[in-house]
Amino acid sequence: MSLNSRKKTNLSIWQVIIIGIAYMTPMTVFDTFGIVSKLTEGRVPLAYLLALAAVLFTALSYGRMVKLHPYAGSAYTYAKNVCGNHIGFMVGWSSLLDYIFLPMINTLLAGIYLQTLLPEIPPWISILAFTTLITYINCCNIKILANVNFLFVGMPVILMGVFVYLVVKDLDTAYGSGRVLTVTPLFNGNASILPLISGAAVLCFSFLGFDAVTTLSDETDKPESVIPKAVFYTALSGGAIFFLAAWFIQLYYPDNAMFKNPMEAMPEIVLYVGGRFFQTLFLIGILLNTVASALASHASAARLLHIMGKNNSVTAPVLGYIHPKTRNPLYCVLLTGFISLSSIFFNLDTAVSLISFGALVAFSAVNLSVIVKFVFVDKQITTFSDLFKNLLLPLCGLACVAMMWVNLDHDAFMLGSIWAVIGISWIIYCSVTQREVMISE
16 A cells, blocks of 8 residues: 555644654753763854754755655655655665664663663663564554653653753852853853854754654645644754753853763763752653654654655565554564664664764755755746745755765764665666566566
8 A cells, every 4th residue: 555545644733743852852962962062162052053053944945845745755755756766765775874773772772771770680671672662652553652752752851941940040049140141151162163063063963853754744634734844843942942951051061171071971960950869860851752762763764664665666565564553654663673673782883873974865865856846947046035945045954964064973974885885786786677677578
């Protein structure tokens, strides 16, 4: 059965946004703060604003393409329809690095957190139990996942609110309201722009949820109007959460030298603000946040696998299957769960490095698709408004993505390039096989 012909699940815009925010893992701001504070020389909130501005340009391009092609598949679908099957496949193939490895990262993180909370349980058992739970929920109707994610996102956000309250209370008691009512976190440190760009390049990958919501187009009523709004609001909402949290952390920790280990500053941040008990609660909150992200990333990965799989005659019988009752791509959900289990044999650095490459390929492809479609195919460049929407905005998106490409880790580029070569080899194999079949007929 074609995905486009199946009955809609009718997700609301808020359910889609919640899945997108869950994908973004709001509490990641605490995990990355020490690293980015060192890179930006103490200007994390400003780096988040720069990253948000960069992401919004690309989010606008996603919105334009969703209106034209309101189907699941994200960058793969847009590149395929605008630039052809081969380019579309390569974009989708590269995007799989992002979609497939994020569930693995969440599984790895969950294993680390569970090991801290329950040290007597072997890590492989924690990973197996976590992956089984995430896969089971994804096997259910997508609305159940959206509602569960509302709880798993809501509780950590409440804990972040408590953190902000404790920071304000502590600083107000120690220094008076003057320390709280200040713009110091925004302009902390020196005025150099290069450290900010480096920090923003790292933080841009915290916003990946706005891309993931486009994979839910086939399960959303009126996707051509709902999904573009969801893309923009997901990026904006995530950016607001990240910025506010970073603002108050920077307010409390103006100097990165205050951390014993900037690479793992989260436990210190929470401990000094709220004490041991609050630190434990926060760790539980981060685990819940990881569950939310795992659910959302698992769902998105399965749907991208389904869209790509059903367009290939070899994989269509399995990856193209839709469960008649739950209306989800069951075999793709199970395959994603199986791949997530392989995190038992992976380390976190390897999985993280592969995500960056896939995300940048997708962002670049969507901005280029807007330019190709509206400028070169439709030639909508006769007025200033056309030039602004169809050329200037996507070019700004491309410029921001180029900034991130320059700052991409060398290992990520090499591993991503190897993955791309495998994809090209598959295209060549399929083309040769198809030609041989045609000749034999």
